[in-house]
Amino acid sequence: MTRPLISVSGLYKQYLANVPVLKDINFNIESSEFVAIMGHSGSGKSTLMNILGCLDTATAGHYYLQDRDTASLTSDELANLRNQLIGFVFQGFNLLPRSSLLENIALPLLYAGKSKPERREKAIQMLNRVGLAEFGERRPNQLSGGQQQRVAIARALVTDPKLILADEPTGNLDTQTSEDIMKIFHDMNAEQKITIILVTHEPDIAAHAKRMIVVRDGQIESDKST
Amino acid sequence: MIIGALLGEGWAAMLANRMRTLLTMLGMVFGVGAVIMMMAIGQGAQLMVNESIASMGSNLFIVLSGSTSAGGTRQGSGTVPTLTMADSQAISELPQIAAVAPNIFNSAQLIYASNNWSTQVAGSTPPILEVRDWQVVAGEGFKDSDIRAATRVLLMGQTVVKNLFGDENPVGKIVRVKNSPFLVMGVLAQKGQSLDGRDQDDTVLVPITTAQRQLFGNQFPGMVRMILVKAKSADVMAKAEQEMVDLLHARHRIHADKENDFSVRNLTALAQAAASTTEAMSTMLGAIASVSLLVGGIGIMNIMLVSVTERTREIGILMAIGAKNSDILLQFLFEAVMISLAGSFIGAVLGIACAYFYSQLNDTLVVVTLSSVVLAFGVAASVGVFFGFYPARKAANLKPIEALRFQ
Numbered sequence: 283m284t285r286p287l288i289s290v291s292g293l294y295k296q297y298l299a300n301v302p303v304l305k306d307i308n309f310n311i312e313s314s315e316f317v318a319i320m321g322h323s324g325s326g327k328s329t330l331m332n333i334l335g336c337l338d339t340a341t342a343g344h345y346y347l348q349d350r351d352t353a354s355l356t357s358d359e360l361a362n363l364r365n366q367l368i369g370f371v372f373q374g375f376n377l378l379p380r381s382s383l384l385e386n387i388a389l390p391l392l393y394a395g396k397s398k399p400e401r402r403e404k405a406i407q408m409l410n411r412v413g414l415a416e417f418g419e420r421r422p423n424q425l426s427g428g429q430q431q432r433v434a435i436a437r438a439l440v441t442d443p444k445l446i447l448a449d450e451p452t453g454n455l456d457t458q459t460s461e462d463i464m465k466i467f468h469d470m471n472a473e474q475k476i477t478i479i480l481v482t483h484e485p486d487i488a489a490h491a492k493r494m495i496v497v498r499d500g501q502i503e504s505d506k507s508t
Numbered sequence: 509m510i511i512g513a514l515l516g517e518g519w520a521a522m523l524a525n526r527m528r529t530l531l532t533m534l535g536m537v538f539g540v541g542a543v544i545m546m547m548a549i550g551q552g553a554q555l556m557v558n559e560s561i562a563s564m565g566s567n568l569f570i571v572l573s574g575s576t577s578a579g580g581t582r583q584g585s586g587t588v589p590t591l592t593m594a595d596s597q598a599i600s601e602l603p604q605i606a607a608v609a610p611n612i613f614n615s616a617q618l619i620y621a622s623n624n625w626s627t628q629v630a631g632s633t634p635p636i637l638e639v640r641d642w643q644v645v646a647g648e649g650f651k652d653s654d655i656r657a658a659t660r661v662l663l664m665g666q667t668v669v670k671n672l673f674g675d676e677n678p679v680g681k682i683v684r685v686k687n688s689p690f691l692v693m694g695v696l697a698q699k700g701q702s703l704d705g706r707d708q709d710d711t712v713l714v715p716i717t718t719a720q721r722q723l724f725g726n727q728f729p730g731m732v733r734m735i736l737v738k739a740k741s742a743d744v745m746a747k748a749e750q751e752m753v754d755l756l757h758a759r760h761r762i763h764a765d766k767e768n769d770f771s772v773r774n775l776t777a778l779a780q781a782a783a784s785t786t787e788a789m790s791t792m793l794g795a796i797a798s799v800s801l802l803v804g805g806i807g808i809m810n811i812m813l814v815s816v817t818e819r820t821r822e823i824g825i826l827m828a829i830g831a832k833n834s835d836i837l838l839q840f841l842f843e844a845v846m847i848s849l850a851g852s853f854i855g856a857v858l859g860i861a862c863a864y865f866y867s868q869l870n871d872t873l874v875v876v877t878l879s880s881v882v883l884a885f886g887v888a889a890s891v892g893v894f895f896g897f898y899p900a901r902k903a904a905n906l907k908p909i910e911a912l913r914f915q
Contacts, residue, residue, distance in 0.1 A: 358833070
C-alpha cells in the first residue's frame with residue numbers, strides 16, 4: 283500500500299491574535315492528484331499553502347510529506363525538500379529582477395549543487411518547454427505577465443519536483459493568458475503525473491482541477507472530486 | 509562548486525548596485541590608503557634616522573681621557589691628558605678593532621681671499637676617514653708621510669667650502685689657518701646633520717702632528733684628546749669594548765680599586781635609542797590609521813544591513829526555491845568580503861600614489877614595504893568578514909514566509 287504524498291491531520295495555525303487562522307484541518311492528497319484549494323480572501327487558504335510548501339509551520343497538528351513529519355525536520359532539511367520535491371508558482375511571479383531568464387530558471391539547481399554546464403543545459407531545456415527559447419538572456423521586466431509566469435513555471439519544474447504549489451498563479455493575468463497557463467498545469471499533471479495544488483478564488487480556474495477543497499474561515503467546508 | 513556559484517551571486521549583487529557598492533568601498537579605500545601611506549611615511553622616517561646614524565660612522569666607540577680633581581672639585585672628562593698616540597697605536601693592534609683614529613680639536617679662524625670662517629679644526633690620522641665612513645669627493649686624503657712630516661695640508665668639509673670658496677674649486681688652493689698657510693688637499697663628502705643637530709660638515713681635518721705642533725700646541729707631547737675606534741662589526745662591539753678597557757687598564761697601570769682615567773662611550777647605543785623612538789612614532793601612525801579601517805568596516809556593516817532589508821523579498825524567493833540558511837549566509841558574507849577586498853585594492857594603489865606624491869612634495873623619504881600592504885589587505889579582509897557577518901546572519905535567519913511576504 284502506498285502512503286499518500288501529503289497527509290494533514292488536526293492542523294491548527296494561530297498567529298499572535300487569538301483567532302486561529304486554520305482550525306482542525308484534515309485531508310490526504312495522493313501522488314499525481316490535481317487539487318484546487320478554494321476560498322475567499324482571508325479564508326486561510328494561502329496560510330494552508332505556505333504550510334504545505336514548508337515555508338511556514340503549523341501551531342499544532344501534523345503534516346506528513348512523503349511520510350515524514352515536517353515538524354521534526356531541521357531548516358536545512360526543509361530547504362532540501364523545497365528544492366527537490368516542491369516547485370512554487372506565485373501570483374506575483376517572484377522572479378529575480380536583476381537576473382536573466384536562464385539564470386532565474388537555473389537558480390534552484392545551484393542550491394542543489396549542480397555544475398554550471400548542467401545548470402545551463404537544463405535551464406535552456408525548460409525554457410524551450412514553456413516556449414520562450416529566444417528570450418533566454420532577457421530580464422523578467424522585459425516580458426509580459428503571462429511570459430513571466432511561464433518562466434516561473436519553468437523554474438518550478440527545473441528540479442523535476444513531485445509537487446507543484448501554485449498560489450493564485452493567474453491572479454495577475456487576463457483571461458486568455460490564464461487559460462494558456464492552466465493548460466500548462468493541466469499538461470504536466472496529465473503527462474508527467476506531477477501533483478498540483480492550486481490555490482485560487484476563481485471558480486473557473488478551480489474548474490481545471492479534479493478535486494476541490496473549499497476553505498472557509500479556517501476550516502474545510504467541502505472536499506469533493508469534480 | 510556551490511562556493512564558486514555563491515561567489516558569482518555575490519559578485520552579481522555587487523555589480524547590480526554599483527553606486528551603493530562604490531560608496532561602501534570608499535570607507536575601505538580611505539582606510540587602507542591611510543594605513544599604507546602612514547606606514548610608508550613612518551618607515552621612511554626610520555630609514556632617514558638610520559642613515560644619519562650611519563653617517564656618524566658605524567660600530568663606533570669614543571675613548572675619552574679622564575677628569576682632573578682639583579681640591580675636591582672634579583672637572584669634566586678630557587681635562588686630564590691621559591691618552592696618547594701610543595695608546596691609539598696599541599688599540600689598533602687589538603683583534604676586534606677595524607680602525608683607530610686619535611683626535612685633537614679646537615676651533616680656529618680660516619681665511620681665504622676676502623672670506624673668513626671660524627670652524628672646528630680636527631687633527632687626526634688617515635684612518636679617520638675609515639672610522640667615520642667618510643669619503644673624499646675631490647682631491648685626495650692625507651697620508652702617513654703627512655703625519656710624520658707634520659705638513660700643512662687639510663681636508664675641508666662642505667660647509668667650510670661653501671663659506672670660504674662659494675662655487676670655486678678649493679682643491680690646490682691655499683687657506684690661512686691661524687695665519688699659517690695650509691694647502692687644501694681634498695674635499696670631504698657631505699654628511700649632513702648629526703643626530704643632535706650639529707653640522708658635521710662644518711669642520712676641517714689636518715694631520716694630528718700638525719695640529720699638535722703648529723696650531724694648538726700641547727703641554728705633553730703625544731697627548732690626544734680622544735680616540736675614535738671602529739670595531740670590526742656590530743656583533744663584536746661588547747668584546748671590543750672589554751679588550752680596550754683591559755688594554756688601557758694595563759697600559760695606564762690602574763689598580764683594580766682605582767677609578768679609570770679614561771672612559772669609553774658606545775655611540776651606536778645612543779643611536780639605537782633614537783632609532784627606537786622613530787620606530788615607536790611609526791607604529792603610532794599606523795595605529796591611528798587603522799582606526800579608519802575600523803570605521804570603513806562599520807560602513808560596510810551599515811550598508812549590508814540596508815541591503816539585507818532591501819533584498820528581504822529576494823532572500824525569501826531564494827529560500828522558497830531551496831537556498832539553505834548557510835547558502836544565504838555565505839552569499840552575503842562573500843559580498844561583504846569582496847567589497848572590502850576590492851576597496852583595499854583601490855586603497856592600496858591610492859595609498860602608494862599618495863605616499864609617493866608626499867615624498868615628492870616634501871622631499872622626504874617614503875618606503876612602501878610589502879609587509880605593510882599585506883597587513884592592510886589582511887586586516888581589510890578580516891574587517892569584511894567580521895562586519896559582514898552580522899548582516900549576513902540576519903539575512904540567513906529570516907523565516908522563509910516572512911521574507912517572502914515582505915513588501
